[in-house]
Amino acid sequence: MLLDDADRRILRQLLAEPGLATADLAERAGVTAATCWRRLERLRESGILMGEQMLIDWRALGWEVEVSLRFTLDKTDPRAFDEFLDAAREVPEVLEIQTFLGRTDVRLNVIARDMAHWQEIYRHRILTLPHIAEVDALMLVSTIKDSGSLPL
Incomplete structure (x- = not known):
């Protein structure tokens, strides 16, 4: 799958702040919410986006x-x-x-x-x-x- 500028903007924003709501992500990437949703679905279907994950800071839990x-x-x-x-x-x-x-x-x-x-x-x-x-x-x-x- 070839990425265009809008896809790259969406991915950059996701990397910077993974928990953004689709509407906020769309605004920051400069596309409409519907366009953002469709592109996210296409990125998931193509295997580029493989899901979301929560990161736990194990150091904050006492693992030094x-x-x-x-x-x-x-x-x-x-x-x-x-x-x-x-x-x-x-x-x-x-x-x-x-x-x-x-x-x-x-x-x-x-x-x-x-x-x-x-x-x-x-x-x-x-x-x-x-x-x-x-x-x-x-x-x-x-x-x-x-x-x-x-x-x-």
């Missing part, structure tokens, strides 16, 4: 530590990936799981309340995951840019 773990798996077992991923999904503190081609096979994004909690998670939940050949931990110090926006 974020660690990105990169794993190389022992792939001598053909079920290594599936078994590792199934086990990782069961760790409640794992927020994100990504797989890669290259030296790193899997990346987990993990949160903890504090360093003592992190040590408990790491020793009892992470290091017990199956088929780990190597693990590398990167502790988040600060986030400089975290943007879901696109150059529209």
Whole structure:
């Protein structure tokens, strides 16, 4: 689907303020409410807009530590990936799981309340995951840019 200027204005406004009512979104994007509604429907049907989601600031809830773990798996077992991923999904503190081609096979994004909690998670939940050949931990110090926006 090709986007025109009106579509890009609508998307920019949605990225800036996702909770806008359609009428407000239309006004900010410079189109009528009916046009905005039709374009939103077309963007949904084409798969460009995949839904709405609420973001929860887990730091505001007392989770202070974020660690990105990169794993190389022992792939001598053909079920290594599936078994590792199934086990990782069961760790409640794992927020994100990504797989890669290259030296790193899997990346987990993990949160903890504090360093003592992190040590408990790491020793009892992470290091017990199956088929780990190597693990590398990167502790988040600060986030400089975290943007879901696109150059529209």
